[in-house]
Structure formats: C-alpha cells, structure tokens
Amino acid sequence: MTDALVCQDLTKRFDHHLAVDSISLTIARGEAYGLLGPNGAGKTTTISMLSGLLRPDAGSVHVAGHALAQDPRAAKARIGYVPQEIALYPELTGRENLRYFGRLYGLARRALQYRIAEVLDLVGLTGRADDKVGDYSGGMQRRINIGAALLHEPTLLILDEPTVGVDPQSRNAILEGVDELVAGGMSLLYTSHYMEEVERVCQRVGIIDKGRLVAEGTKRELVSRLGTSDRVELVLDGDLTAAADKLRAVAGVTEAVPTGTSSLRLLAEGSRHLLPTFIGAVEGVATITGVEITEPDLEAAFLHLTGSTLRD
Amino acid sequence: MSPSRRRPRPILALVAANLRRQARDRTGLFFMLVMPFVTIAFVGLALGGGSDGGTRLPVGVVAGNDDPVAAAVLEELAASPNLDVERRDTEEEVRAGVREGRLAVGLLIPPGSTELELVMTQTNGTGMAARGAVDVAVGRVSAVLEATRAAEAAGATPEEAAASVRAAREDLAGVEARAPDDAGQGTDPRGFAYTAPANLVLFTFINSMAVAAALVETRRLGMVRRSLAAPVRPSTVLAGEALSRLVVAVGQALLIIVVSALMFDVSWGDPLGVAVVVGAFCLVATGAAMLVGSLVRSPSQAPAIGPPVGIVLGMLGGCLWPREVAGETLTTVGYLFPHAWAMDGLLTLARPGQGAGEVLVETAVLLGMAAVLLVVSLVVFRRRAMTMR
Structure with missing residues (x-):
C-alpha cells in the first residue's frame, strides 16, 4: 500500500525570502505525524503546498500515490483539510455546513446524509446539528470545523492548530476525537503550538525551522539527541x-x-x-x-x- | 469503505449555500422584498400614479365657456392621444401647476381672441413635448379658422363656408398630424410606469452591492481557501460565487417586474427586450458586487460603500427622480454609468411598439460594462481569495 503522503524537496520562495527549503517527509498509512516549528518557520506555507492551495516552486507531493501537480482532483479528494480559522458559514447550521462540504467533494445524496449523521455523532454535535454555527461555542465550532474535513473519509487529515482558542474541556474532547481517528487508521498531519498535544497524538514529529526540516523522528529519537542527562x-x-x-x-x-x-x-x-x-x-x-x-x-x-x- | 460519490457540483453547492445565507439576512430581505415596492408606490403616486406607459401629458387650460375658438381648441386638445386636458379657473392656477410640475404646460385662451398664451418652463422636457402636441391641436383650429375666412372672402355665406370647411376636414380625417418632436414618444412616462423601472435599476444594483458584504465575509472566514482545498478548480469556485450574486440580482429584478405588473398595472413592454436589458444590467450589478466584495477588507465596509454608490449612480441615471428634472449636464454625466443606459432601455421598451431591436445600443453598452467589471473583479477576487485569511 502506498504511503499516505510523500513529499520531496518541497521549496517555496516569496520574492527574496526562502519560506520553505527542500522539505521532504513521508507519512505512512495510519501514522500520525506532528509538524512543530516556531512562528514564521514555514509550517503554514508547507501545509498550503501539501493541501494544494499553493503551488510549490520545486519539489513534488504525492497523496495516496496520486501526484498533486499532475492529478490534483484525485490527490485533493484524499485530503481532509482543517484550517486554523473556523472556515464555516456562521449563518448556516452545522448540518447545512456539512452538506455544503459534502457536495463539494461529490458525495451522493444518500451517502451524504449518512455521513453527515456519522460525523455529527463523531464530533458530538448531533443534538445541535440544526443550530446555526454562529450560535455555537468556540469549542463546538472547532469540532464542526474538523467534522467538515471528515465527510469524504480522507486518507490524510491535515489539522492546522485545531485547538487554538478553546477551553481545556473542549480541547480534551477534540484530542479524544483525533485519537479515535488515528486509532481507526486515518493518517494525520498535525501542527500545534502545544507540545503536549503533539506528544500525545503523534507517533513521529518533524521540527521545522527557518524553512528547513531540522530534525525528524519519534519523540524518543528526538529526545535522545539531548543525551540521557x-x-x-x-x-x-x-x-x-x-x-x-x-x-x-x-x-x-x-x-x-x-x-x-x-x-x-x-x-x-x-x-x-x-x-x-x-x-x-x-x-x-x-x-x-x-x-x-x-x-x-x-x-x-x-x-x-x-x-x-x-x-x- | 469510502462513501459513494457522484460528479461534484460545486457551483450548485456554492449557490445553494449563498442563497441560504441571503435568505437569513432579515435586513437584506427587507430591502429586497419590501423597500422597492414602498418606493415605487410613494414616488409613483407623487409622479401622478399612471401605469399605462404614461404618455398623456397634463395640460391646464383657462378658457371661457361660450367662446367658439376656445371650444374648438379644447376639442382638438381632447382629441390628442398625448394630452390630458385639465380645465382651470384662473391663470394663477395654471402658472402654479406648471411651476410645480403638476402640469406639463398651460394654455390661456382669452375670450374673443385668437392669440393664445402658452405657459411652460424652458428646462422641462415634458413641457417641450406637450408644447409640440398643443401646437398641432392649435394649428388645426387655426387652419379651420383660416379656411372659413377664405371661404367667406370668396363670397360664401357663413353657413356655406362652415359646410365647406366641414367637408374638407372630413376628407382630411385620414391624415394624421404628428407633433414635431414626436410628443409622447420621445418623453419619459410618468407615475408607476416610470418608478417601476427606476426602482428595478436602483434596487437591483443597491442590493447586489449589499450582498457584496457576504462575499467579503466568505473571504475573511477562509471559506474560499477551504473550498479550494476540495477537488474543484479555482475558476469553478469563482463562477459559483459570481453566479450566486447574479441569481440574487435576477431574482430582485424579476420580483419587481412581476409585482409592479400585478399591483401597479405597469406594462413593461416586449418580454424579450426586457429580458435582454434586465439580464445585461444584472450582469453589471454582479460585476460591481464582485469587485466591491473583492476589494474591501471588512464585511462592514461593503454595505458602507456599495449602497451609497448605488444611490449616487441612481440619481445620475434618473432612478430617484425624472431625468428631465436633473438637467442636461447631469443627464449627460449619467451616461458614463450603467443606470442611465438601463433606464433608457427599459423606458424605450415600455412605449408601444418597441422591441429588443430598439435597445441594441443600450444592451451593447451594458454588456460591455458587465464584461469589464466581471473580468476585473474575478482577477482581483482570485488574487485576494488565495492570499487573505
């Protein structure tokens, strides 16, 4: 089986600034991979290129074996992208937002209804499905924001800072949901400012700094670089x-x-x-x-x- | 196992989502469903309330009851298809009526005299048109008087002269005298027949501009970026956003056409011509909405900029008051913008016998404006949508 994500020598330059410098990484099927880096390190640019929102200057991205550059539809259809911001229509209900994204991914009517029900259950919002998203709490909005990326059952879920600005209780609920997805075999690319989240969710971690992937490995492998003192x-x-x-x-x-x-x-x-x-x-x-x-x-x-x- | 899929229809999904959002905007709905008809009713009543294409121009006449010349003139004026004769008791009443715009012109017929006085204002296009129709009517009376005098000078008794002139008039009955400036055909209608198209143009544009706020919000929320992460082309997402605005504009226009026809008995004219002009103007409104929605950065800026711009363009285009009131300079400036062209097209079509062929220039200008606005707005929108978070 092909890896969920293979990117090689990914490079992006904005004018004279080299934002991403030859990053290569691989995420196996069912693996959760954390991408850590300080602000301005190149995380968002990397994620934008991996999810097909930004064209790289050099390098390649393959999602479940499909080249993003040559076959963007097939590659994008296998990605679930959860942006950092709450990218949902606040005037629409949770169900209507999910329906919109499901139709965007081409889910047939009956399958869409079924998946909406499943996703609402997964994110714990079945009881609030017909309320406007604008009336949800911050944590609920975060959960439905993730749910919108799960409707089409992607091979790779990209989560960009999914717990920003939520209370500890909602954060825990989100992490439990993510744990459940990983346990179910979904591949994950996870960025966060919270080290403990990455430690909890991810099996492997890449550390990005000044546009370069400076280290990669399991938590034990990275920590061992410090010695055992x-x-x-x-x-x-x-x-x-x-x-x-x-x-x-x-x-x-x-x-x-x-x-x-x-x-x-x-x-x-x-x-x-x-x-x-x-x-x-x-x-x-x-x-x-x-x-x-x-x-x-x-x-x-x-x-x-x-x-x-x-x-x- | 992956859920079953069909070919994605992102444009329909986008349009459906945007229309739902629009339907939940109560303020927006008020301005779409109520405000246009309130304006049509009030302004239309102020302009005379006519709904028949409105080409009969009110003429105030002061004349003696027993004067034969006055009787002949009144008979000719009443026979004119373009004039609506209103008898007044005093000269002052007529002058006040003309001054205040209630009368297109006034006609004072002194008893026993053949020298009539026309009361009008120089800058009033309606007055100029009415003057043409009055000239024709007075000319016909004058011709009869001249013919009678000539017959009497040739030795006929007054009875024989009258009989000869009557016979001559019957022979000429099939000859149609027309006003020199085609009175009633070259002027704007009055009442609802004017305010309905005026408010169609005004509110279709203003409400499209107001809807631009939703577009800014879509960008600000990151919805466009997120939608572009789905397996759809950027051009598809852009087309969906544009089509959403077009549907709102067309919906607004259709609503005004149907309701004004049913409630105010407004006759819009040739359906094909109206569809073409309204369709072209809706494209202009869509392009303008997309441009504003792409350029401004906060959702509160769009309603702050769009409707005022729409009102100013409406003023220049004759949507807020009859164009003849605005004067030549403002009317000429108005033709730099789409409202005046749309008004020209719709008012032309409202006249009897006019079709799509008579509004080709107006349609071409509107389509040209729409093309420029849409191309520019889509380029800007694509650039902004990809970079804004």
Whole structure:
C-alpha cells in the first residue's frame, strides 16, 4: 500500500525570502505525524503546498500515490483539510455546513446524509446539528470545523492548530476525537503550538525551522539527541562557586553552572539517585534548600534544535 | 469503505449555500422584498400614479365657456392621444401647476381672441413635448379658422363656408398630424410606469452591492481557501460565487417586474427586450458586487460603500427622480454609468411598439460594462481569495 503522503524537496520562495527549503517527509498509512516549528518557520506555507492551495516552486507531493501537480482532483479528494480559522458559514447550521462540504467533494445524496449523521455523532454535535454555527461555542465550532474535513473519509487529515482558542474541556474532547481517528487508521498531519498535544497524538514529529526540516523522528529519537542527562536546578545557601566545583567532581555530573545568586544548574545522569550524594558533596561550603529535576523531553529537544521555545 | 460519490457540483453547492445565507439576512430581505415596492408606490403616486406607459401629458387650460375658438381648441386638445386636458379657473392656477410640475404646460385662451398664451418652463422636457402636441391641436383650429375666412372672402355665406370647411376636414380625417418632436414618444412616462423601472435599476444594483458584504465575509472566514482545498478548480469556485450574486440580482429584478405588473398595472413592454436589458444590467450589478466584495477588507465596509454608490449612480441615471428634472449636464454625466443606459432601455421598451431591436445600443453598452467589471473583479477576487485569511 502506498504511503499516505510523500513529499520531496518541497521549496517555496516569496520574492527574496526562502519560506520553505527542500522539505521532504513521508507519512505512512495510519501514522500520525506532528509538524512543530516556531512562528514564521514555514509550517503554514508547507501545509498550503501539501493541501494544494499553493503551488510549490520545486519539489513534488504525492497523496495516496496520486501526484498533486499532475492529478490534483484525485490527490485533493484524499485530503481532509482543517484550517486554523473556523472556515464555516456562521449563518448556516452545522448540518447545512456539512452538506455544503459534502457536495463539494461529490458525495451522493444518500451517502451524504449518512455521513453527515456519522460525523455529527463523531464530533458530538448531533443534538445541535440544526443550530446555526454562529450560535455555537468556540469549542463546538472547532469540532464542526474538523467534522467538515471528515465527510469524504480522507486518507490524510491535515489539522492546522485545531485547538487554538478553546477551553481545556473542549480541547480534551477534540484530542479524544483525533485519537479515535488515528486509532481507526486515518493518517494525520498535525501542527500545534502545544507540545503536549503533539506528544500525545503523534507517533513521529518533524521540527521545522527557518524553512528547513531540522530534525525528524519519534519523540524518543528526538529526545535522545539531548543525551540521557536530566536537568537539575539546585537552590543553595553558601558559596556557589565552591559548591559547583565539588558537584562537578561527582560521578555522573557533566555540567554544574551557577545560574543566579543562589542557584545552580546541573546536567546529570540518574539524578534522582544522586540527590544524597549532592547533599554530601556540598557539605561544609553550602546547604541545598531546594531541588527541581527535569527529565529530557520534546520541549527540551525543540529548544535544543531551534534555539527558541515553541510559543516564541 | 469510502462513501459513494457522484460528479461534484460545486457551483450548485456554492449557490445553494449563498442563497441560504441571503435568505437569513432579515435586513437584506427587507430591502429586497419590501423597500422597492414602498418606493415605487410613494414616488409613483407623487409622479401622478399612471401605469399605462404614461404618455398623456397634463395640460391646464383657462378658457371661457361660450367662446367658439376656445371650444374648438379644447376639442382638438381632447382629441390628442398625448394630452390630458385639465380645465382651470384662473391663470394663477395654471402658472402654479406648471411651476410645480403638476402640469406639463398651460394654455390661456382669452375670450374673443385668437392669440393664445402658452405657459411652460424652458428646462422641462415634458413641457417641450406637450408644447409640440398643443401646437398641432392649435394649428388645426387655426387652419379651420383660416379656411372659413377664405371661404367667406370668396363670397360664401357663413353657413356655406362652415359646410365647406366641414367637408374638407372630413376628407382630411385620414391624415394624421404628428407633433414635431414626436410628443409622447420621445418623453419619459410618468407615475408607476416610470418608478417601476427606476426602482428595478436602483434596487437591483443597491442590493447586489449589499450582498457584496457576504462575499467579503466568505473571504475573511477562509471559506474560499477551504473550498479550494476540495477537488474543484479555482475558476469553478469563482463562477459559483459570481453566479450566486447574479441569481440574487435576477431574482430582485424579476420580483419587481412581476409585482409592479400585478399591483401597479405597469406594462413593461416586449418580454424579450426586457429580458435582454434586465439580464445585461444584472450582469453589471454582479460585476460591481464582485469587485466591491473583492476589494474591501471588512464585511462592514461593503454595505458602507456599495449602497451609497448605488444611490449616487441612481440619481445620475434618473432612478430617484425624472431625468428631465436633473438637467442636461447631469443627464449627460449619467451616461458614463450603467443606470442611465438601463433606464433608457427599459423606458424605450415600455412605449408601444418597441422591441429588443430598439435597445441594441443600450444592451451593447451594458454588456460591455458587465464584461469589464466581471473580468476585473474575478482577477482581483482570485488574487485576494488565495492570499487573505
């Protein structure tokens, strides 16, 4: 079976600005792929090209084996695109909006009615189907926004920041729905500013920065680039420089740096087991009054790879 | 398993969605379904309330009851198909009627005199037309008087002269005297016969411009971008948006034609000609709506810009008041815009015996304007729709 998405050397330039620089990525059938990047990294441009809204300057996109450039109808028919904004008619009901998109994708009348009912059930809006979308809450609008992309049962669902501006309860409902889709075998391309969403939903993650895909892999693979050291923040009373020297001598500690007038940052392997050793090592020069241990995570990997946090 | 599919009909889907949206806009519906008919009724009544193509021009006459010349003139005026004779008691009444536009012209016939005084305003086209018809009627009386004098000068008794002239008039009965400027044929109708086409042009355009707001909203919401992510061509989506506006414009025009014919007894003339002129004007309104909907950035800007523009063009085109009131300069300026051409076409067709062949120029001008507007608006719309979020 062909991959859900194969894109090779995708490139887009706006005047003198290289927005996307030779990005290649593959999403297997049934795989959920997260695309992370700071603002202006090229995510939206990449998604626009993958969904056929923007013509690339170079490179190719294949959706379920269909070339987007040569056979756009077949390729687009296999994509469900959920834009970041609520792209629905607020004056129409949820059902009418779904009917519009279903007709746009050529669903026959009976099949359309059936699918509308299924999708309304999936997004939990059967009871509000005949209310105007403009009267929905933000979370409900987000859910029907996703539902409109599911009517034609796409091979690949592209979700661009699907939980922006929703309350935690609605966000959870959306993520549960997405989990359900992935469990059902749908392929997913997911972008978000929320690292924990990507960690929860996606099996593989690509990190995009300045138009380039700087890293790609599973969460474990990306985090392993940082090594296996934990980051330990110590709060101390006493001589920080002397304490740092003594801590550097502890086996397993690779770095000990003062970060303020009363704090030190360590990089250490197995730091939880070394805490008594740390306390003993600084005895006589300082007293440890507080400890915070951070295990390696995707956020740290992202920071390491791009030099900025995701919400910068 | 994928749901069963048929060939996508995105244009129909777009039109259906847009018409539903329009149907839920209560303010928009008021301006489409109520306002045009209120205006037609009130302005039409103010202009005399006629609905028959309205070519009979009111002529106020002050004349003595026993004066033979006055009786002859009144008889000829009454026989004119273009004049509606209204007897007045005083000269002041006639002058006031002409000054205020209630009378096209006035005619003062002093008792025992053959010197008649015509009261009219120089800038009034209706007055000029009425003057032509009055001249014809007075000319006929004058000819009879001259013939009678000639017969008496040749030795006939007054009875013999009268009999000779009567015989001559009967011989000439088949000869039709026409007003020099084709009175009644070259002038605009009055009453509902004028306000119905005027408000068709006015409201079809204004409501199309108001509908442009929905187009801006469609762009702002990202609906166009999202629709383009479906397996449809960009040109198809653009055609769907344009067709939606055209359906609204045609619907508005048809509604005014049907309701004005039924309620105000307005005769629109040759159906083919009316269809051609109205169709061409609806295309112009669609092009203008698409252009405004493509150029402005916020949905509140479209109704702020569109209707005022429509009203100004309506003024220049003679939709708000009879064109003869506007004067030559404004009327000439009006021909730079579509309203005046549409009015020309519709008013021409409302006259008896006029068909599509008589409005070819008007139709060609309107279609040319529509083509320019549609091409420009679709280019701008496509560019904006692809970039705006």
